[in-house]
Amino acid sequence: MAALPRLRARDGAGAVVERLREHGAVIVEDLLDARTVIRINDEVDPHLAAADPARPHLNPAVAWFFGKRTRHLTSLAAKSRSFATDVLCHPLLLGACDAVLGPACARYQVNVAHLLDRGPGSEPQLLHRDEDVWVHVPRPHPELQLASITALCDFRAENGATRVVPGSHRWPRERKPEPSEVVDAEMPAGASVVYLGSTLHGGGANTTRDAWRRGVHLSYVVGWLRSEENNVLGTPPEVARTLPRQAQELLGYAVHDAIASGGGYLGAVDLRDPVDMLADGSL
Numbered sequence: 001m002a003a004l005p006r007l008r009a010r011d012g013a014g015a016v017v018e019r020l021r022e023h024g025a026v027i028v029e030d031l032l033d034a035r036t037v038i039r040i041n042d043e044v045d046p047h048l049a050a051a052d053p054a055r056p057h058l059n060p061a062v063a064w065f066f067g068k069r070t071r072h073l074t075s076l077a078a079k080s081r082s083f084a085t086d087v088l089c090h091p092l093l094l095g096a097c098d099a100v101l102g103p104a105c106a107r108y109q110v111n112v113a114h115l116l117d118r119g120p121g122s123e124p125q126l127l128h129r130d131e132d133v134w135v136h137v138p139r140p141h142p143e144l145q146l147a148s149i150t151a152l153c154d155f156r157a158e159n160g161a162t163r164v165v166p167g168s169h170r171w172p173r174e175r176k177p178e179p180s181e182v183v184d185a186e187m188p189a190g191a192s193v194v195y196l197g198s199t200l201h202g203g204g205a206n207t208t209r210d211a212w213r214r215g216v217h218l219s220y221v222v223g224w225l226r227s228e229e230n231n232v233l234g235t236p237p238e239v240a241r242t243l244p245r246q247a248q249e250l251l252g253y254a255v256h257d258a259i260a261s262g263g264g265y266l267g268a269v270d271l272r273d274p275v276d277m278l279a280d281g282s283l
């Protein structure tokens with residue numbers, strides 16, 4: 001049977017990157033401490049109470065992918081300050097991004113920052129590679145995206161723990177996994193499964209009668225590609241200016257400055273860096 005490597009947060013970003021390169025995914029047992037998990041859960045509870053599992057989606061394929069039993073909070077940085085400061089800017093995740101995404105860009109940014117609360121009866125998601133949303137980037141290409149699912153409750157096979165296919169980041173595109181190659185990322189609250197955009201994975205089936213499976217889906221992408229979520233509109237200036245500068249930068253307020261590599265600026269406003277404009281009050 002396949003297995004996922006497991007680390008502790010204190011093992012550091014270098015160990016995470018080593019496992020990512022070898023296995024395509026790794027579980028970090030204690031990315032968040034218990035108090036941080038409680039704080040984030042408290043902050044999102046009112047938003048989740050108002051969330052409709054049968055919300056409309058952009059098109060039927062997306063609706064099918066998420067199903068009708070998932071409470072879905074988007075733009076999480078605008079809804080949970082603790083998420084924005086303690087997860088989005090987590091040194092271990094950013095250290096991994098520095099190594100995995102850094103060589104292919106001048107700056108990486110948030111791709112999506114969502115909370116998915118998958119209810120009883122949720123069907124398993126199709127196993128997929130997150131990077132396939134950028135289908136127009138010719139292959140082979142460098143790693144474009146690094147993702148994480150952080151557990152805000154205990155993840156078990158029965159409540160729909162994320163399923164991951166270790167090693168699939170190196171597979172030919174047409175290879176399909178055998179059942180024995182798919183691993184349930186079972187882990188306690190506060191742990192995170194970190195994986196590459198090229199690694200096959202998907203949400204598992206929630207076969208419990210009454211247990212919701214709450215997790216944060218946070219991914220980062222090279223700063224020159226369009227992000228799945230429009231993070232600047234999702235976390236608008238009036239909210240972003242209350243967050244640390246690092247969070248602002250990651251949410252897409254900073255220009256992607258590739259001048260030193262012979263490139264140019266992306267994302268300027270009025271020929272300026274929007275993150276500076278947030279700082280001086282002109283945005």
Ligand SMILES: [Fe+2]
Nearest residue numbers: 128129130201
């Ligand atoms: Fe995914």
